[in-house]
Amino acid sequence: MYLTWFDNNSWLLELGEQRILIDPWLVDVLTFGNLDWFFKGSRSQQRPIPENIDLILLSQGLEDHAHLPTLKQLNRNIPVVASPNAAKVVQGLGFTSVTSLAHGESFTFNNLIEIKAFPGSLVGPTLVENSYFIKELATGLTLYYEPHGNHSPQLKQVAPVDVVITPIIDAVLPLVGSFIKGGNSALEVAQWLQPQVMLSTANAKETTYEGLLSKIITFKGSIADFRLLLEKHNLPTQVLDPHPGDRVELQLKKRVLTI
Template sequence: MHLTWLDSNSWLVEIAQKRIAIDPWLVGVLSFGNQEWLFKGVRSQDRPIPESIDLILLSQGLEDHAHPPTLKRLDRNIPVVASASAAKVVQKLGYRHVYPLLKGETWKLDNHLEIRATQGTPLGPFTLENGYLIRDLHQGTSLYYEPHGNHDPQLKDLAPIDVAIAPIINLSIPAIGSIIQGPERALELAQQIRPQFLLPTAAGGDIRLEGLINVLLKAKGSAKALQAQLQQHHLPTQIIEPQPGERIELKLKQPAAP
């Protein structure tokens, strides 16, 4: 299994000889509803569009997960597995093969991979976004992704899972509370699914953040502190912090049984 972190929540996952782009933001500015005074993410430079993408996986419909300028640059024939809200975004952009998944539903790619939607982040009273469990149907290796720390309590029934991509830093706004839940939720996740490796997501990387929200954001936690907690709880999980654009190989032990 190879992983490349592309800043923020954007990843390229290579598993079962397939290349999956997760929540890609690769080009242009990131803002919400074009309100750049409120929040603006700026790249030092655009990232190259990865070649030979077999699948796009979108966890949420907001711009930091379903980024329209990036999605406009990708091939509309690439299949997209998405939350219900993200599916609407790519359908409006003209993607031809869109597969919305609700919690517990699965989708297979060429009988090589199974994508299972898990409970993700609630955005309002009527919108529940997705986490995902990706499983290599031949090798048995597995990867879990959820970008806000809202982990499905039923994940324990799918454990162990080899690799987890999840936030390890808590980001909060005064008077609103946590918008990304890191250290405590990451520890609970490791106790639930006992991954061999945990890779942090939702960090900035080569990105400059501007706007009112960025001024108000408060961060808490670190990889070093979480690794110490994992050791205190006798958990074997190793935290790996890749550099933006770095392609890393995860040498897994015996694949976890489903």
């Protein structure tokens, strides 16, 4: 298994000889509803669109996960698996093979990869977007991805999971609290899933933010703090902190099943 982090929530997963592009924001700026005064994210460098993408996986329909300028540069014939909300976005762009997954539904891609949707991020008062459990069928290697730190207890049914990608650092708004949940939420999912490796998402190393919203967001925690938290709770999970653009090979041990 190889992972490349492109900053923020954008990942390339290489698993089962398949290249899966997750929640890509690789070019241009990020705004919500074109309201630059409210929020604007700018990358310090544009990332080239990765070649030979086999599948696009979208967890949400919001611009920071279904980023229109990036999606417009991708081949419309690349298959897409998406939350129902994100599926509407890519269908509107003319993508020809779109699979919408509701919570609890599964999809098998090329008889090599199984993807199952679980409840994920709460967007607005009622909309719950997707998190994903991904399994390579030949080896049994597994990965779980949730970009806001909202983890459903239903995940316990797929434990253990080899790799978890989730926030480790909290993003906090006044009166609202943590709208991106790291820290204790990441600890809880680590206790449920017993991953060999965890990687942080939803943070940024090559992005600057402007606008009203960015001025009132504060961040709590660090990778080092989380490593200490795992150690305190006797969890041997390795926490990786890759640089954007680095292709990382994960050294995973085969699980020994006990009866």
